[in-house]
Amino acid sequence: MNARALMFQGTGSDVGKSLIVAGLARAYSNRGLIVRPFKPQNMSNNAAVTPDGGEIGRAQALQARAARVAPSVHMNPVLLKPQSDVGAQVVVQGRSRGNAKASEYQTLKPALMAAVLESYELLRTDADLVLVEGAGSASEINLRAGDIANMGFSRAADVPVILIGDIDRGGVIASLVGTRAVLPEDDAAMIRGFLVNRFRGDPALFAAGMEEIARRTGWAALGLIPFFPDARRLPAEDALGLEAAALAKPGAKLRIAVPILPRIANFDDLDPLEAEPSVEVIRLRPGTALPGNVDLVILPGSKSTIADLEDLRRHGWDIDLAAHVRRGGRVLGLCGGYQMLGRSIADPDGIEGPPATVPGLGLLDVDTVLTGEKRLVAVTGTAAGVPFSGYEMHMGVTEGPGRARPFALIDTEGPEGAVSEDGRVIGTYAHGLFTEDRQRAHWLASLGAAPSTLAYEAGVDETLDALAAHLERHVDLDRLLVLAAG
Structure with missing residues (x-):
C-alpha cells in the first residue's frame, strides 16, 4: 500500500x-x-x-x-x-x-x-x-x-x-x-x-x-x-496545558490539591478528576501554600523524583503536607509521588543525577532504589475491590513494611502499592486510575461526594x-x- x-x-x-x-x-x-x-x-x-x-x-x-x-x-x-x-x-x-x-x-x-x-x-x-x-x-x-x-x-x-x-x-x-x-x-x-x-x-x-x-x-x-x-476535555500534550487557568466550580463538593512541580510527568492522570462537576482541582504553584481545607492531596508523577522532591521542600509543601495529614487529610502518591512518600530514595547509579540517597517524606513505610531498567506495562486489577485499568511507567523498585498493606491487586502480578497504617496515605505505580469510571466513583464516594454520572472515556470519544x-x-x-x- x-x-x-x-x-x-x-x-x-x-x-x-x-x-x-x-x-x-x-x-x-x-x-x-x-x-x-x-x-x-x-x-x-x-x-x-x-x-x-x-x-x-x-x-x-x-x-x-x-x-x-x-x-x-x-x-x-x-x-x-x-x-x-x-x-x-x-x-x-x-x-x-x-x-x-x-x-x-x-x-x-x-x-x-x-x-x-x-x-x-x-x-x-x-x-x-x-x-x-x-x-x-x-x-x-x-x-x-x-x-x-x-x-x-x-x-x-x-x-x-x-x-x-x-x-x-x-x-x-x-x-x-x-x-x-x-x-x-x-x-x-x-x-x-x-x-x-x-x-x-x-x-x-x-x-x-x-x-x-x-x-x-x-x-x-x-x-x-x-x-x-x-x-x-482532551489530554494536553505537555506541561504548557497546565498553565491554563482551572475552571471555576462554585458548586464543587470536593477540593483536591496538586503541587505542580517542575518535572511533572503523566499529569493527564488529573484530567478525569477535573472533568467531574463536583470536584475542584487546585493546582498549587510555587509560593502558594497548601489550603487547609482540601479533601485530598495528590503527588503526581515526576521525570526526576529526587529533584522534584527537593523543589517540594523548597516551597514548604512538605510542611504543609505533614500538617494536612495531622488534621486527618488524605494523600495519594502516583509513581514518582509514591516514591516521595516513602522513607528514602536511593540513586546509587546516578540515573537522575549524581549518586545519592535522600530522605523521603516519611508518610509511607517504604524505601525506593532507582534502577536503570524502566518498567513499561499495561495493568488491570482491583483497588478496594473495584476494577481499574491503567499502566506503569517508572524506574525504581519500592519495598518495605508498608507493602504488606497493598493498595491494589494486579491481575497478573498480585499486590501493588502501599498504604499507611491509618489508611489515609496511599502510594501506587498505577497511572490512569481515574479514567475508569467505577474506580473514580469509588474515590469520590469515599471522600463524601455524591455518586458520579460522568462517563469519562466515552466523553473523550x-x-x-x-x-x-x-x-x-x-x-x-x-x-x-x-x-x-x-
Whole structure:
C-alpha cells in the first residue's frame, strides 16, 4: 500500500498541531480511510505505554485513538523526556537510549534520522494516509542542520507540509509571513498551504488577512478554524496545558490539591478528576501554600523524583503536607509521588543525577532504589475491590513494611502499592486510575461526594467526534487529500 502523507508544522509551539492532527485522524477515519499518526520527534513527559511495551508521547496515543488504531512505538520514534533545564532522556522507538544534554543531542540527530525514516516506512505499509506532526516551530533555522522534526524530515521523506498559525496569541500574519521570509527556498517549497487556528469572532473580519497571507507567501489558504472550547476535555500534550487557568466550580463538593512541580510527568492522570462537576482541582504553584481545607492531596508523577522532591521542600509543601495529614487529610502518591512518600530514595547509579540517597517524606513505610531498567506495562486489577485499568511507567523498585498493606491487586502480578497504617496515605505505580469510571466513583464516594454520572472515556470519544465535525466545517479536507497525494 502506498500511503499518502501530509505534515503539519507550526509557526511555534502550542499552536494546536496535536489537536488538529487528532481531529483530522478522526475525520478521515470516519470517511473509511486507514489513518496513522506520526511525529518524528516529540518532547514531553506526558507519555503512554504501547501494547508492545514501549512508550510514545501521549498526544500520539490520543491521535491513534482518534484514528481507531492501537498506538505503536513507530508513531513517535524519538521521544525526549526532559529531566532538567538542559538535559533529557532519549527514547528511540519506545526504548530509553540514555540521557543527553541539549548540546549533545544535536550531534545525535543525524544518526536518529535512520530510526525515524524506518518507523515512517513501517507505518506507511498498512495505511491509506499518514498524518505527520512537526515539533516546535518550522522557523527555527538555528536548529535546521541535522533536523529530524520539521523540514529535515519533510525533505528526507518527501512529505508536503501544511503550516499552522495561532491567531489567539496575536501576530498570526507576521508569524506566517515571517516563517516564509526566514525559510530557505527549498524548505519553503515543501509548504503547500496554511491554516489559521483558534479564531474568535466574525470570520469575515479576517478574510482580508487570509488573502494577504496567501499573497505574501504564495501558499494556499486552507482554513480559518474557530476556537474549539471542548479541547480542554482532551489530554494536553505537555506541561504548557497546565498553565491554563482551572475552571471555576462554585458548586464543587470536593477540593483536591496538586503541587505542580517542575518535572511533572503523566499529569493527564488529573484530567478525569477535573472533568467531574463536583470536584475542584487546585493546582498549587510555587509560593502558594497548601489550603487547609482540601479533601485530598495528590503527588503526581515526576521525570526526576529526587529533584522534584527537593523543589517540594523548597516551597514548604512538605510542611504543609505533614500538617494536612495531622488534621486527618488524605494523600495519594502516583509513581514518582509514591516514591516521595516513602522513607528514602536511593540513586546509587546516578540515573537522575549524581549518586545519592535522600530522605523521603516519611508518610509511607517504604524505601525506593532507582534502577536503570524502566518498567513499561499495561495493568488491570482491583483497588478496594473495584476494577481499574491503567499502566506503569517508572524506574525504581519500592519495598518495605508498608507493602504488606497493598493498595491494589494486579491481575497478573498480585499486590501493588502501599498504604499507611491509618489508611489515609496511599502510594501506587498505577497511572490512569481515574479514567475508569467505577474506580473514580469509588474515590469520590469515599471522600463524601455524591455518586458520579460522568462517563469519562466515552466523553473523550464524543469530543474527538465533535472536533472532527468542527474541522470538516472549517477546513478543506478534500483539498488536503489532494495535496497529500503529492
